[in-house]
Amino acid sequence: MAYFLQQLINGVTLGATYGLIAIGYTMVYGIIGMINFAHGDIYMIGAFISLVGFMLLATFGITSVPLAFFLVLVFAMFFTGVYGWTVERVAYRPLRHAPRLAPLISAIGVSIVLQNFVQLSQGARVKPLQPMIRGAYEVYNDGSFQVTISYLQIMIIVLTLALMLAFTLMIRFTSLGRAQRAAAQDMTMAALLGVNVDRTISATFVIGAMLAAVAGLMVTLYYGVIDFYIGFIVGIKAFTAAVLGGIGSLPGAMLGGMLIGLIEAFWSGYFSIEYKDVAAFSILVFVLIFRPTGLLGRPEIEKV
Amino acid sequence: MLKIRGLRSGYGRIEALHGIDLDVPEGEIVSLIGANGAGKSTLLMTVCGNPRATAGEILFNGRDITQLPTHEIARAGLAHAPEGRRIFSRMSVGENLQTGAIVADPKFYNEDLERVLVLFPRLKERLHQRGGTLSGGEQQMLAIARALMSRPRLLLLDEPSLGLAPLVTKQLFTNIAEINKADGMTILLVEQNAFQALKLATTAHIIVNGRIELSGTGAALLKDPAVREAYLEGAGPKLEAGS
Ligand SMILES: Nc1ncnc2c1ncn2[C@@H]1O[C@H](COP(=O)(O)OP(=O)(O)O)[C@@H](O)[C@H]1O
Ligand SMILES: [Mg+2]
Numbered sequence: 001m002a003y004f005l006q007q008l009i010n011g012v013t014l015g016a017t018y019g020l021i022a023i024g025y026t027m028v029y030g031i032i033g034m035i036n037f038a039h040g041d042i043y044m045i046g047a048f049i050s051l052v053g054f055m056l057l058a059t060f061g062i063t064s065v066p067l068a069f070f071l072v073l074v075f076a077m078f079f080t081g082v083y084g085w086t087v088e089r090v091a092y093r094p095l096r097h098a099p100r101l102a103p104l105i106s107a108i109g110v111s112i113v114l115q116n117f118v119q120l121s122q123g124a125r126v127k128p129l130q131p132m133i134r135g136a137y138e139v140y141n142d143g144s145f146q147v148t149i150s151y152l153q154i155m156i157i158v159l160t161l162a163l164m165l166a167f168t169l170m171i172r173f174t175s176l177g178r179a180q181r182a183a184a185q186d187m188t189m190a191a192l193l194g195v196n197v198d199r200t201i202s203a204t205f206v207i208g209a210m211l212a213a214v215a216g217l218m219v220t221l222y223y224g225v226i227d228f229y230i231g232f233i234v235g236i237k238a239f240t241a242a243v244l245g246g247i248g249s250l251p252g253a254m255l256g257g258m259l260i261g262l263i264e265a266f267w268s269g270y271f272s273i274e275y276k277d278v279a280a281f282s283i284l285v286f287v288l289i290f291r292p293t294g295l296l297g298r299p300e301i302e303k304v
Numbered sequence: 305m306l307k308i309r310g311l312r313s314g315y316g317r318i319e320a321l322h323g324i325d326l327d328v329p330e331g332e333i334v335s336l337i338g339a340n341g342a343g344k345s346t347l348l349m350t351v352c353g354n355p356r357a358t359a360g361e362i363l364f365n366g367r368d369i370t371q372l373p374t375h376e377i378a379r380a381g382l383a384h385a386p387e388g389r390r391i392f393s394r395m396s397v398g399e400n401l402q403t404g405a406i407v408a409d410p411k412f413y414n415e416d417l418e419r420v421l422v423l424f425p426r427l428k429e430r431l432h433q434r435g436g437t438l439s440g441g442e443q444q445m446l447a448i449a450r451a452l453m454s455r456p457r458l459l460l461l462d463e464p465s466l467g468l469a470p471l472v473t474k475q476l477f478t479n480i481a482e483i484n485k486a487d488g489m490t491i492l493l494v495e496q497n498a499f500q501a502l503k504l505a506t507t508a509h510i511i512v513n514g515r516i517e518l519s520g521t522g523a524a525l526l527k528d529p530a531v532r533e534a535y536l537e538g539a540g541p542k543l544e545a546g547s
Contacts, residue, residue, distance in 0.1 A: 175406065178395075178399065178402060178403055178406075179403075179406070181392070181394070181395060182392055182395070182403045185392045185393070185394060185395070186390055186392065188354060188374075188386075188390070189386070189390040189392070190403070191354065191373075191374040191375050191378075192352055192354075192374060192378060192383075192384045192386060192390075193375075193378055193403050193404060193406050193407070193450070193454065194375045194378035194379050194406045194407035194454065195375055195403075195406060196373075196375045197375065
């Protein structure tokens with residue numbers, strides 16, 4: 001029981017970050033019908049920008065943890081957003097009307113470029129980060145096993161939920177959100193009504209990148225190490241989350257992220273930690289075979 | 305208000321419009337009739353910049369909009385209720401109307417909403433329903449209402465009666481006449497229902513294979529033997545509405 005509870009807490013923490021990244025996949029797919037395979041690397045860039053942010057703050061002598069965290073959050077969201085914007089402009093927009101395979105290949109190219117760029121500029125070795133937010137809260141103690149939730153975990157979960165809420169409200173009630181939904185359903189009609197479709201698509205990439213940056217920052221803090229290759233595995237897991245939830249569906253991305261996080265936590269807790277990645281990929285295969293529309297997705301209606 | 309000169313446009317290498325000249329004077333209803341595939345929808349869409357004109361010019365209130373991006377043409381005061389209605393089926397009726405108001409000044413929103421709901425009371429009952437659940441007639445009303453929400457100077461309507469029952473069609477044409485009279489709205493109307501379209505029109509044009517073949521007042525074209533034979537004979541409003 002205690003052990004189960006502990007895995008649950010770990011799983012929710014992990015799931016929160018997958019959910020944040022999955023939103024980026026699902027949003028871009030929703031609006032331009034393309035899987036942005038470079039999104040995992042945008043997340044990796046977000047993690048590295050966070051690391052750079054912390055190092056900069058250390059050289060400036062800013063040691064207040066909440067202040068440093070806040071500044072890095074803003075810093076990482078901004079610059080990762082710039083990366084997201086640039087990737088769309090350079091790699092996808094010129095191919096907007098090309099056959100579907102072309103942007104896919106372009107995405108893989110972007111992914112390789114970003115990985116090599118970070119590998120060259122930051123080095124191939126694993127980068128450590130000093131733990132900043134220490135301490136934990138004891139949830140439960142049955143004498144032999146102690147269930148804790150660390151302050152960092154609480155922060156990750158709370159921040160993620162707050163962001164997801166803000167994001168959901170944005171999509172539902174703001175004019176940008178309406179423009180995004182309109183463009184996702186019928187780009188031509190949206191343009192006829194005065195939506196600047198190019199700008200809306202840019203905004204979608206920027207928002208997705210910003211959410212991935214938050215995930216990157218939090219995972220950096222959580223695991224304390226990053227390298228240029230983390231975007232690949234995490235990217236595929238978040239992609240799996242988006243597919244599991246139903247690609248194109250925002251609640252689906254959040255739900256899928258949570259499920260993948262939980263499955264991974266329980267798998268590594270009860271079976272074997274070495275094979276934890278296999279769990280996520282097996283799910284991807286099973287979902288694609290048996291329920292390609294995912295849990296909350298709707299059947300694909302061919303666009304006319 | 306709208307002045308089109310020597311307009312050519314098409315899809316890829318296939319040209320669908322071979323030099324169109326057309327004027328839509330302020331406050332009038334101009335009807336455009338023609339067979340399937342004549343280029344009516346292409347003309348309206350080209351005015352909106354999609355597809356882009358390959359030659360000629362489009363002046364809207366004296367401003368050259370030929371090369372303007374589609375969303376800026378909407379901003380200039382031109383609203384299009386395109387062929388097939390293109391309602392956002394996963395948005396509520398209210399949200400569809402909100403998307404219509406994107407280019408309008410938000411301070412007029414409540415007033416405009418009130419106005420279109422008076423014009424189309426059916427939409428008021430369905431405000432919170434998803435667009436996709438509406439009947440064909442209701443969707444057409446929504447498409448027109450959505451276009452009106454942008455406070456346009458010129459309204460383009462592409463086959464509003466397509467697929468509607470005769471009674472609904474009749475109601476719809478009454479609404480269109482009302483929009484023109486009450487608000488002084490200028491309308492460019494594309495129709496296969498030639499009888500109704502000619503009855504409503506101050507001026508009408510007949511388009512054949514991407515060229516304007518014949519122009520005149522609505523009343524004159526209604527009497528024209530050639531027009532009667534090609535577009536009206538034996539095909540009263542009822543038969544046309546079903547085709
Ligand atoms: N999206 C398109 N791609 C290629 N050709 C098209 C497209 N839409 C229309 N056409 C062609 O352009 C011509 C004019 O079509 P259209 O403007 O839709 O006619 P109408 O509205 O008068 O029925 C037709 O020959 C049609 O086949
Ligand atoms: Mg047509």
